[in-house]
Amino acid sequence: MDKLIAIVRREYLERVRTRWFLIATLFGPVLFGALMFLPSIIASKQTPTDDVRRVVILDATGTDLGRRVARGLNGGVFGDSSLTRVESVTAAELAAAESLATRAVQDERAKGYLVLDASTIAGLSARYAGSNTTAMMDMGRLERTVRRQVLGLRLEREGLAQERAEAVTDVTLDMKTERLTKRGRGGSAAVSLFFALGVAMLLYMSIMLYGINVMRGVIEEKSTRVAEIVVASVSPSRLLAGKVLGVGGVGLTQVALWVAGALTLNRVRGPLLSAMGITSTPFELPALSWGTGALLIAFFVLGFTFYAAAFAAVGAMVDNEQEAQQAQMPVVLLLIASIVFVQNILLAPDGTLARVMGLLPFSAPIVMPLRLASAPVPTAQVVMALASVGLGAAVMTWLAARIYRVGILMYGKRPSLGELVRWVRQ
Amino acid sequence: MSLALSIDHIAKRYDQHVAVRDLSLAVPRGALYGLLGPNGAGKTSTIRMILNIIRPDQGTIRVLDTPFDTPGLVNRIGYLPEERGLYKKMQVRRVLRFLAELKGIGAKEADRRIDGWLERFALRGGGRDWGTAKVDELSRGMQQKVQFIGALLHEPELVILDEPFSGLDPINAQAMKDTMVDLRTKGRTVIFSTHIMDNAERLCDAVCIIARGEKVLDGTVSAVRAEHGSRTVALAFDGGRTTAVDAVLSDRRLIAAMDDQNRFLEVELAGGADPQQLLVALVQAGASLERFERVRPSLHRIFLEKVGATGVEAGMSGQG
Numbered sequence: 035m036d037k038l039i040a041i042v043r044r045e046y047l048e049r050v051r052t053r054w055f056l057i058a059t060l061f062g063p064v065l066f067g068a069l070m071f072l073p074s075i076i077a078s079k080q081t082p083t084d085d086v087r088r089v090v091i092l093d094a095t096g097t098d099l100g101r102r103v104a105r106g107l108n109g110g111v112f113g114d115s116s117l118t119r120v121e122s123v124t125a126a127e128l129a130a131a132e133s134l135a136t137r138a139v140q141d142e143r144a145k146g147y148l149v150l151d152a153s154t155i156a157g158l159s160a161r162y163a164g165s166n167t168t169a170m171m172d173m174g175r176l177e178r179t180v181r182r183q184v185l186g187l188r189l190e191r192e193g194l195a196q197e198r199a200e201a202v203t204d205v206t207l208d209m210k211t212e213r214l215t216k217r218g219r220g221g222s223a224a225v226s227l228f229f230a231l232g233v234a235m236l237l238y239m240s241i242m243l244y245g246i247n248v249m250r251g252v253i254e255e256k257s258t259r260v261a262e263i264v265v266a267s268v269s270p271s272r273l274l275a276g277k278v279l280g281v282g283g284v285g286l287t288q289v290a291l292w293v294a295g296a297l298t299l300n301r302v303r304g305p306l307l308s309a310m311g312i313t314s315t316p317f318e319l320p321a322l323s324w325g326t327g328a329l330l331i332a333f334f335v336l337g338f339t340f341y342a343a344a345f346a347a348v349g350a351m352v353d354n355e356q357e358a359q360q361a362q363m364p365v366v367l368l369l370i371a372s373i374v375f376v377q378n379i380l381l382a383p384d385g386t387l388a389r390v391m392g393l394l395p396f397s398a399p400i401v402m403p404l405r406l407a408s409a410p411v412p413t414a415q416v417v418m419a420l421a422s423v424g425l426g427a428a429v430m431t432w433l434a435a436r437i438y439r440v441g442i443l444m445y446g447k448r449p450s451l452g453e454l455v456r457w458v459r460q
Numbered sequence: 461m462s463l464a465l466s467i468d469h470i471a472k473r474y475d476q477h478v479a480v481r482d483l484s485l486a487v488p489r490g491a492l493y494g495l496l497g498p499n500g501a502g503k504t505s506t507i508r509m510i511l512n513i514i515r516p517d518q519g520t521i522r523v524l525d526t527p528f529d530t531p532g533l534v535n536r537i538g539y540l541p542e543e544r545g546l547y548k549k550m551q552v553r554r555v556l557r558f559l560a561e562l563k564g565i566g567a568k569e570a571d572r573r574i575d576g577w578l579e580r581f582a583l584r585g586g587g588r589d590w591g592t593a594k595v596d597e598l599s600r601g602m603q604q605k606v607q608f609i610g611a612l613l614h615e616p617e618l619v620i621l622d623e624p625f626s627g628l629d630p631i632n633a634q635a636m637k638d639t640m641v642d643l644r645t646k647g648r649t650v651i652f653s654t655h656i657m658d659n660a661e662r663l664c665d666a667v668c669i670i671a672r673g674e675k676v677l678d679g680t681v682s683a684v685r686a687e688h689g690s691r692t693v694a695l696a697f698d699g700g701r702t703t704a705v706d707a708v709l710s711d712r713r714l715i716a717a718m719d720d721q722n723r724f725l726e727v728e729l730a731g732g733a734d735p736q737q738l739l740v741a742l743v744q745a746g747a748s749l750e751r752f753e754r755v756r757p758s759l760h761r762i763f764l765e766k767v768g769a770t771g772v773e774a775g776m777s778g779q780g
Contacts, residue, residue: 267559
């Protein structure tokens with residue numbers, strides 16, 4: 035028992051001490067922080083900029099539409115229109131004026147040029163060319179301004195006074211959107227979808243990351259030949275157990291730190307954003323019961339054991355990391371197979387695919403938590419999934435221990451399937 | 461007599477080949493014992509079976525008067541494998557503490573012993589403590605020392621060293637030799653495998669030569685040499701050898717085998733021939749002798765005679 039503890043402690047401490055662990059631990063919260071803060075910050079930055087005023091208006095309508103648009107862009111009659119240049123041209127001169135304006139944009143004297151012509155007056159089209167066409171807010175504002183001024187011009191032609199026309203066309207409309215789904219209001223549904231996906235991705239990533247970490251550890255012991263010294267003191271299966279437990283502990287520590295970091299960030303998010311002068315809708319995490327939390331941890335532990343054992347067996351079969359790249363494919367594919375259907379499963383959390391994949395030992399560790407986080411799951415199915423993953427982990431560990439026992443002292447050619455079977459039966 | 465190790469008719473077969481065919485041997489406690497054999501003779505397989513790393517297909521092994529698979533027995537054995545390596549990114553002191561813990565030594569006690577050993581092997585002191593360095597910052601020789609320390613930290617009663625001299629420079633080889641002798645002086649048993657006969661001859665109390673997975677001979681070094689001793693003559697000539705002399709030397713009735721050692725010839729007399737006959741024949745052939753001496757054959761000579769080229773080749777299976 036003391037020896038097992040010595041192995042677990044070595045595996046755990048040597049990993050936690052690395053710079054790699056520190057970076058990954060910090061990277062998690064940074065990523066969560068970016069996900070939480072950036073959308074609000076970006077949204078707050080996406081107000082129309084000065085760029086929209088730095089345009090050339092080529093007015094070929096023969097009216098004062100160009101000047102009206104310039105006024106509209108610069109805040110009405112009292113605004114400063116100096117940034118916007120209006121050129122009245124005839125239809126014949128338009129082509130020449132456009133090439134001059136193009137040159138102006140290319141020389142960065144203007145952001146772009148707006149062409150207003152007869153079809154604009156007719157309410158059909160206007161053209162804009164510039165270096166800032168991807169700025170959605172600016173383009174929206176430009177379009178709204180032209181539309182409003184055309185409307186004002188038409189109203190005046192119908193006999194309305196200019197001030198009246200301006201008042202009538204002054205419509206600022208802010209439309210709030212909310213998504214409705216079968217299960218209720220879209221807002222919270224989006225968050226729970228996001229949350230479920232997050233849980234699945236977190237499980238997938240940490241199982242993959244730490245499973246491969248176990249494999250690396252086995253290869254290191256094999257290639258440096260430390261394995262032989264260690265198995266002269268403890269049995270190979272105990273070494274394997276110590277490795278899986280130690281690395282699993284590192285994984286749990288890391289995930290716990292990530293979750294703690296994310297929760298802290300979420301708590302300070304509102305105050306921080308308002309301190310930066312950004313208003314935002316609160317980001318409510320779905321309430322997670324202790325029971326569900328315990329289940330998520332159980333699935334992580336069992337799923338990790340299943341994959342870590344498989345990865346350890348792969349590590350014992352090969353001599354170096356290059357060989358491991360190929361040999362690990364079957365295991366990696368199993369893991370990927372459980373994540374590729376995430377979208378389909380989220381769309382139908384109670385569908386056949388979700389139910390089957392939630393029970394198979396290799397996919398349940400990821401699919402079942404995904405289902406648990408997105409919709410209520412019948413208790414019987416959860417119990418069956420736990421049993422299935424538990425049994426799968428036990429069988430995989432047994433198989434891996436048999437392969438590991440022979441493999442860590444074998445060098446040279448990678449074993450064929452037949453040889454593997456012999457190793458297991460030996 | 462209490463035995464450190466007794467092996468009784470063990471065998472180990474792999475898919476493609478036989479590593480150990482049928483091997484029995486006994487090592488008394490307190491002996492410095494050499495396990496000699498060509499590459500692939502079954503030395504490493506035998507050692508792995510003693511350490512319960514692999515199981516023999518048949519036969520029994522008793523270590524320190526207990527069955528080899530008794531729990532806790534490994535804590536009384538120290539082992540240095542032929543292929544050496546340690547966790548590269550780990551601090552030397554932590555590696556050693558870990559190895560000690562695997563043998564059931566507590567961390568505090570281990571630390572005390574580690575200090576002593578590091579000083580003894582000049583890895584600590586003079587303002588420099590290699591114990592706090594990472595393993596891969598150490599030179600190869602230093603890493604070998606660290607691994608040797610790791611095999612001895614738990615003060616094992618039986619120390620098994622697989623090819624301990626391979627890859628060591630003369631200075632480290634001397635340190636290794638000194639420590640082995642020192643262990644023996646303290647009453648520990650040291651078993652080491654080697655294919656370098658000179659080392660075995662100088663160090664061992666007793667040896668066992670194995671080839672093709674079988675024992676060829678065993679016994680104390682002096683007994684083995686005495687047994688093969690009466691029939692070997694060392695010859696050196698003053699000046700070159702004439703054709704007449706060469707004719708005598710190639711006479712199969714007189715000489716069974718000849719080994720040119722450059723400065724002298726080691727010849728083994730043919731059955732029925734005696735040294736006097738050879739001396740007379742050489743003198744009659746006009747040889748000018750600088751040396752004519754009846755010698756005990758070196759272990760090397762005995763080894764070649766007993767194992768022969770075939771033994772080396774047939775044993776070449778890569779399993780050591």
